[in-house]
Structures are given as C-alpha cells and as structure tokens.
Amino acid sequence: MPKMKTKSSAKKRFKVTASGSIKSTQAGKRHGMIKRSRKFIRNARGTTVLAKADESTVKSFMPYSG
Helix, strand or coil: CCCCCCCHHHHHHEEECCCCCEEEECCCCCCCCCCCCHHHHHHCCCEEECCHHHHHHHHHHCCCCC
16 A cells, blocks of 8 residues: 655644644734734734644645654
C-alpha cells in the first residue's frame, strides 16, 4: 500500500498541539489595517486554535500529523 500524501500548503500553515487541536495564525492581517479597529489588530496577534468543523478538514490534509 503506498503512502498517503500530505498537502504541502497545510503542513506549512498548521501545527498539531499535544492534545490534538490544530493551531494556526490569525487571519485578516495581510492588508487594509487602516480600516481595522485597534481592538481587532490587538486581538488578532499570535496564534489561535481552529474550530472543530475546520479541524476535521485540516486533519484530512495531514494524515501523519498524529
């Protein structure tokens, strides 16, 4: 049986935590920061954990992530 392939874009963007959740960077900060509120910019710092619905999709892209 051949190995399954991991989506290269997913392995670059997501990490699996020890508890099995998917960690990713915050969305919405690439451009247009003038129109965003200061509160949004501050809260979108760092990383976040994906929602359950998105988590199942990303895990299917990374079969060997654990």
